[in-house]
Amino acid sequence: MRIPKKRWVMKRWKSELIELGRIGRRNGKAVMNFSDITGEDGIYRIEGSPEMQRSSTFLIRRMMDADLNVSVDKVGNIFGTLRGSDPNLPVVLCGSHLDSVSNGGMFDGVAGVVCSLEALRRIREQQGLLKRNLTLCILMGEEGSAVDEACLGSRAICGLKSYEDVLRLQSYAGTSLQDLLIATGKTGDMVIDRSSLGSFVELHIEQGTVLARRDLSIGVVEGIVGIRTYRVTVEGEGNHAGSTPMNCRRDAFVAVSAFTILLSTWIRDRVEAGSTAVCTVDTVNIMPNSPSVIPSSVVFTIDSRSVDQQELLEIGNFIGEQLENIATSYDVQTSFEVLMDFPPVKLDEGLQRHLEHICGDIGLDHVVIPSGAIHDTMSFASVGIPSAMVFVPSKGGISHSPFEWTDWSALEDGISVLTRFLLEIGNRQ
Ligand SMILES: [Zn+2]
Known part of the structure; x- marks a missing residue:
């Protein structure tokens, strides 16, 4: 008797990360393991580029498949909402960015977007309706690779820079950011009501060596360094x-x-x-x-x-x-x-303790660390929106490089922590 081969199905979030890594890579290669990286095949997903447009379209489709209500704001921030039973309660925002530096890696920013999407899918499939709206956001222009400023999408949402001033910025090629975004079909008319935001959480690669050296999969971020250039x-x-x-x-x-x-x-x-x-x-x-x-x-x-x-x-x-x-x-x-x-930003102590409690509860060793890189979380925290960050390890502390790598098992741990966190915060009255 022939024994049927067991059909192996790749986890959906892993296949999404591999596919997004392929879209931004000039040779289109699918990188599934660290050993697949040659160093000549980094990611180019610059804001306003065709690669960016293809990646956003791919993710919007996945968000709609997950029954998220998708909208786009004036500067191209993309939102996908899993509706709660009481839309008047403060919204729980999660997410990160999709744009990369030139010749970057396949996890910086994207890991936070895909892991958040997976967390919302698990909540919808396994838990049903929560009290609060949970909104995944893909934040525009975090890296500042198209224009000479970073964290543009989150700063617009938080009122740190007006939508109009963001759109007026000139790219290195001399095109206005507005024209770039229109050319790639990535603007809408939605304006998020900042007063509706109750909290923000971002999962991100560490971009440092603390977690890798200690063989830990989770870092709970206490604050983000200030930067002066x-x-x-x-x-x-x-x-x-x-x-x-x-x-x-x-x-x-x-x-x-x-x-x-x-x-x-x-x-x-x-x-x-x-x-x-x-x-x-x-x-x-x-x-x-x-x-x-x-x-x-x-x-x-x-x-x-x-x-x-x-x-x-x-x-x-x-x-x-x-x-x-x-x-x-x-x-x-x-x-x-x-x-x-x-300036340096301290993240919300209550949310930090909540994340630490979840790690302890599901048996994941973790460490509390500062972030040496700036992130969109800074924007939300600096205007008083309670904010938290979860770090997953960067192999060798390397990022902004084709050799950027995070093990799939660490990302699975990150999704577990994020799912539980969003579930508990999303059910708060
Ligand atoms: Zn990043």
Whole structure:
């Protein structure tokens, strides 16, 4: 007698993550395991791109299949609501973003969207009607890869930037964000009533090494670091690299190099003393950047982060003082400006304890950690909407890279925690 082969059915949320990873990947390859990644096949899902449109269309279809009521707002935030029995109760919002950095990974943002969708499906199928509306949101423009600003969708919802100002932003290619969104068919006329929002929860990959090093699948986030970025200009003097004596030079790049080492050493000393601050010189443009010419000017940016607002200000003061010092030491002129300033945010303690309780109850070891990256959750928390975050591990702490990876089992744990959390909050009177 022939024994029939057992039909293996892939979990729907896993197949959705693999399919979304295929849509954003230029070679269209399905990555199912970490060993499938070659490093030349990252995700390109930039806001306003055709890949973004295909991914959103795919998810909207899945949301409708799950009986969610789908709507889109003026800036392209997508909402899918599982209706509760009392629509007058505050709404429970969950979700994350779908856009990626250039050549990014397949989990940043998308994991939170797909795991939230799966949690809502499980609630609908296994629990029936809850009291509150549960709304999944796909938040527009979190990464800032199309325009020079991040967390656009959540900031519009929270009134931190008007819908009109968001739409007026110019993309790097010189197109208004409004035109980009219209071209990809991703705008609507819905405006969410902020006063109806009772809480927000986001599942996200950790983008750090804490969970992976401790072999834990869940991190409960206590707060999100503040971030201050700066643009610095150093002006020296361009001259012939062969005929200008070393003691007659005003080399802008030498001055910048000395400054970078000073800053890095100073931050490392603070970390030795217990700080968790980080500081990075991350873009450097040298003029004229040409052979045989001493660099005449350098424009670079600095990214500084800390959970402590006072420390962010101290870092800013140090940057100002040291730029003055190198101006004197290297006979150059220096100036700087603040480009972005997000203060640190503490997440809701009650919701944090609730998540910890759920982890304990279902037998998942977890750790309470701060987030070193900014997220849409910051927007909601900063306007007083009780907000929470669940982290799942990033293999090797790597993200914003084709090698970004989170094990399927950790995502399953994340879905379990999220489902239970949404179920309990959604049934609150
Ligand atoms: Zn993200």
